[in-house]
Amino acid sequence: MTDTVLTQEMRKVVVRFSGDSGDGMQLTGDMFSQSSGIAGNDLTTIPDFPAEIRAPQGSIGGVSSFQIQIGGTEIYTPGDAVDVLVVMNPAALAANLQFLKSGGIIIADKDNFSSRYLKKANYEENPLEDGSLQDYFVIRAPATSLTKEALKNLGLQTKEITRSKNMFALGVVLYMFSRPLEKTIEFIEKKFGNKPKLIEANTKALNAGYNFAHNTELYGHSVHVPPAKLPKGTYRNINGNKAVAWGLLAAAEKSGRKLSLSSYPITPASEILHELSNRKDMGAIVLQAEDEIAAVTAAIGAAFSGNLSITTTSGPGVSLKSEALGLAVIAELPLVIVNVQRAGPSTGLPTKTEQSDLNQALYGRHGDAPMVVIAASSPDDCFYYSYEAAKIALEHVTPVLMLSDSYLSSGTSPWRIPEKEDLDEINIPRFEGSPDEWEPYMRDPEFLNRYWMAPGDKGFEHRIGGLEKKEITGNLSYEPLNHEKMTKIREEKIQRIAKKLPKQKVSGPESGKLLVVGWGSTHGAINTAVTELMDDGETDIAFTLFNYINPLPENTEEIFQNYDQILVCELNNGQFVNYLKSKFSQFSFRQFNKIQGQPFFTSEIKAQIINLLSE
Amino acid sequence: MQAGTVKKKVQPPLTRKDFKSDQDVRWCPGCGDHLILASMQNAFAKMGHKKENILSVSGIGCSSRITYYLETYGIHSIHGRAIAVSTGAKLANPDLNVWVFTGDGDSMAIGGNHFIHACRRNIDLNVVVFNNRIYGMTKGQSSPTTPVGMKTKTAPGGSYENPFNIGEIAIGAGATFFARVPDNDLKMLEDVMLQAYHHKGISIIEVLQNCVIFTDGIHEKITGKDTKDENQVILEHGKSIQFGKENSEGLKISGMRLEKTTAENTIIHDAEEADTNMHLSLVRLKLPEFPVATGIIRKVESTPYEKSVHDAIANVQAGSPFKNVDDLFRSGNTWEID
Numbered sequence: 001m002t003d004t005v006l007t008q009e010m011r012k013v014v015v016r017f018s019g020d021s022g023d024g025m026q027l028t029g030d031m032f033s034q035s036s037g038i039a040g041n042d043l044t045t046i047p048d049f050p051a052e053i054r055a056p057q058g059s060i061g062g063v064s065s066f067q068i069q070i071g072g073t074e075i076y077t078p079g080d081a082v083d084v085l086v087v088m089n090p091a092a093l094a095a096n097l098q099f100l101k102s103g104g105i106i107i108a109d110k111d112n113f114s115s116r117y118l119k120k121a122n123y124e125e126n127p128l129e130d131g132s133l134q135d136y137f138v139i140r141a142p143a144t145s146l147t148k149e150a151l152k153n154l155g156l157q158t159k160e161i162t163r164s165k166n167m168f169a170l171g172v173v174l175y176m177f178s179r180p181l182e183k184t185i186e187f188i189e190k191k192f193g194n195k196p197k198l199i200e201a202n203t204k205a206l207n208a209g210y211n212f213a214h215n216t217e218l219y220g221h222s223v224h225v226p227p228a229k230l231p232k233g234t235y236r237n238i239n240g241n242k243a244v245a246w247g248l249l250a251a252a253e254k255s256g257r258k259l260s261l262s263s264y265p266i267t268p269a270s271e272i273l274h275e276l277s278n279r280k281d282m283g284a285i286v287l288q289a290e291d292e293i294a295a296v297t298a299a300i301g302a303a304f305s306g307n308l309s310i311t312t313t314s315g316p317g318v319s320l321k322s323e324a325l326g327l328a329v330i331a332e333l334p335l336v337i338v339n340v341q342r343a344g345p346s347t348g349l350p351t352k353t354e355q356s357d358l359n360q361a362l363y364g365r366h367g368d369a370p371m372v373v374i375a376a377s378s379p380d381d382c383f384y385y386s387y388e389a390a391k392i393a394l395e396h397v398t399p400v401l402m403l404s405d406s407y408l409s410s411g412t413s414p415w416r417i418p419e420k421e422d423l424d425e426i427n428i429p430r431f432e433g434s435p436d437e438w439e440p441y442m443r444d445p446e447f448l449n450r451y452w453m454a455p456g457d458k459g460f461e462h463r464i465g466g467l468e469k470k471e472i473t474g475n476l477s478y479e480p481l482n483h484e485k486m487t488k489i490r491e492e493k494i495q496r497i498a499k500k501l502p503k504q505k506v507s508g509p510e511s512g513k514l515l516v517v518g519w520g521s522t523h524g525a526i527n528t529a530v531t532e533l534m535d536d537g538e539t540d541i542a543f544t545l546f547n548y549i550n551p552l553p554e555n556t557e558e559i560f561q562n563y564d565q566i567l568v569c570e571l572n573n574g575q576f577v578n579y580l581k582s583k584f585s586q587f588s589f590r591q592f593n594k595i596q597g598q599p600f601f602t603s604e605i606k607a608q609i610i611n612l613l614s615e
Numbered sequence: 616m617q618a619g620t621v622k623k624k625v626q627p628p629l630t631r632k633d634f635k636s637d638q639d640v641r642w643c644p645g646c647g648d649h650l651i652l653a654s655m656q657n658a659f660a661k662m663g664h665k666k667e668n669i670l671s672v673s674g675i676g677c678s679s680r681i682t683y684y685l686e687t688y689g690i691h692s693i694h695g696r697a698i699a700v701s702t703g704a705k706l707a708n709p710d711l712n713v714w715v716f717t718g719d720g721d722s723m724a725i726g727g728n729h730f731i732h733a734c735r736r737n738i739d740l741n742v743v744v745f746n747n748r749i750y751g752m753t754k755g756q757s758s759p760t761t762p763v764g765m766k767t768k769t770a771p772g773g774s775y776e777n778p779f780n781i782g783e784i785a786i787g788a789g790a791t792f793f794a795r796v797p798d799n800d801l802k803m804l805e806d807v808m809l810q811a812y813h814h815k816g817i818s819i820i821e822v823l824q825n826c827v828i829f830t831d832g833i834h835e836k837i838t839g840k841d842t843k844d845e846n847q848v849i850l851e852h853g854k855s856i857q858f859g860k861e862n863s864e865g866l867k868i869s870g871m872r873l874e875k876t877t878a879e880n881t882i883i884h885d886a887e888e889a890d891t892n893m894h895l896s897l898v899r900l901k902l903p904e905f906p907v908a909t910g911i912i913r914k915v916e917s918t919p920y921e922k923s924v925h926d927a928i929a930n931v932q933a934g935s936p937f938k939n940v941d942d943l944f945r946s947g948n949t950w951e952i953d
Contacts, residue, residue, distance in 0.1 A: 034950070236947065260703065260706065280932065289702075293696060294732070298699050300690075301703030305670070327693050420941065456668060456708065456710070458666075461666060461688050463683055463691060464689070
């Protein structure tokens, strides 16, 4: 083991589980995440599965993977290169060897390296035996045969037995990381609650893997990843889509409003629709609409009716919704639109990630139709930003567009479950006087929002709509100066929200040679890259990551002026950098763009920074 | 305390005036829309539904201006989407008495998808379709109900597209209530509106509406004083189907279709029959071979969508161990960091 990348004590380790779609790799990865969380590690995970629902068995196209980075320090990405690669068949090896570090560990189910499966993965020779893997440390585990042996007396069918071999693999990995099995067995018991035979089978397979590792090459070579310094509390793993759904539920409860969701299925946003469809226990009212336009217009109806109203989609869906979003803007209704971005344009790369819907979020409507835009930056903070989106929508009676993306939607990170008092109050502006003193477009003097009165409020009957309104009364008006005034008010109303936003934070020196700027989900890669360079002794760089895009935090300009250079990194062709240029033309911005449907690797950002500093 | 001894403050009943907004009505003089507005205001007053729980929603087109003239909560939405907006509103608050005002272009062309899906779901909306068989507000283009041969701005040589029959679409898509009413029969209009209000589930009311500018007289043969007896068969549930000057004619089933017969041999209208066959046959009757059917053609009981949704929520909540979000968040696999 001394020749491998692993040492006895490691601050960060990247593990990748990979197998056929039917091999249960996502569950295996999820259980390893739980175990790591309990061990006190910070972590981030990302699944990587085929777009096809049922790809041919054993084929490279059918490989399903799960990557996790665990650490004794804060972990913001699932990691670039892999330290430990678990492969359940030749196709998994062929698809993933490129990610493995030289000196990395391969744990392979050698029983599946038969000529049939080798052929399916385009291997002429068995790579476990032909010497081609000499740069790696290979553990040839007879996972299938030992699982069969361990489970032979349980009276299970062959299919059920072979399906348990993922637990064998998990057992090997748990041994490597010196993890006790008890908690994992508890998870197995929870998962297969009413099927005692499956509990027994999975537990036996897990033990078989653990014992195999103990009795063979891995003995005495376990790796210790110390616990990270995480704030005290109760934690769970959560992915971005579920976190969005839960943030909205929390906001509904806090504000005392019912939650209405209307959405149309679309990758990668559908899971939010699924989760809230399952949350009847929380009173969620869900409509699976007949199309994207019905989804947003039904949401407008629900908003007018007084509910916390939401529509969730991805970029193509937002395109279809854009006319109706203009209605929400001019009518001034509280509405949350969630865009889980994918790579575009058109159908694009529907299962891949990108940040290329920023322009659409900011400008994608006819007329002058400004909208609040905020972006989440990690799976767990999707909870806070969806909560925040709802809070701003309700308090300022305005549509808010929240950006997530494919990478955040399916990635997981540990989420500290908030205590009730951790969540800000949501104060809905209602008119407290008599209806006679009220007008539909009267405004709060400080923030310019109108007051939100809804059906059921006696005496406040009023009409809203898409036609321009006379200020204050809301009656139809074609007066030229009134239209100009209302346009300015709608813009000013959005900008004044900045007064309530937290100040933009910078990590690193308050002034210096280079400020690295990002927004949304690139937070992890940028944070890790800059922090690693600082750890290596680079003292003149800092970074700042934006979650509030429109309006920008009030101190944005102040921050920018303290650095010689500003480098804006984003997963598109330069949308945020152009937005910043339009706002702050006095600064010269550099840009680093990646448009490959993939998140940034930390190494790519580090290389950019080093290049720029050496210019 | 004895009944009758308490002096209960009685709210005076609402009248048509209570539903008149302060906005000037801007439809062309003589437009059928004025008649629909008046009937709607009268019907609102008679429903006895709390005014603050009435919601009027419209799309785009001449018809859709009506929301500004009704003193209720109202949304003048965007082209084609009134039914979708209303679906969200009704689902959000099932206590609302929701009225949708739309035209033949708004509901059958750009909003066709929402129309059929609302019928399929059977959500409790009352949809009034102002059918003047033309795009009026955009100045005279063909609509999906423009008859073959009619000249329009976009069919200068006469339309060659087959028109939709609104009733056929509605019933075919699952509507549980469908009525067709001439705009000049105020009594029928008000009565149908009240019956639609009491019907739980979707109600589609097609109004044969006259556009004085672009299609003046388009429904004249059906609605005109001198021709309506011959050309209109007014259907009433449980009554025999009769028409003609002396009510001397009727309809009978012959083979797979309806045929004219004498009043003595006519069939009885059953609007509550679940099977759609006869309702579709009636809704398809057309001139010159047959009179056009008006009145309530179909009215069947079926669970409205919003009730199913809210019943499901109530059932799940009653059996759920989670009483608030915190219970949910702390369920399942969690761990402590000290």
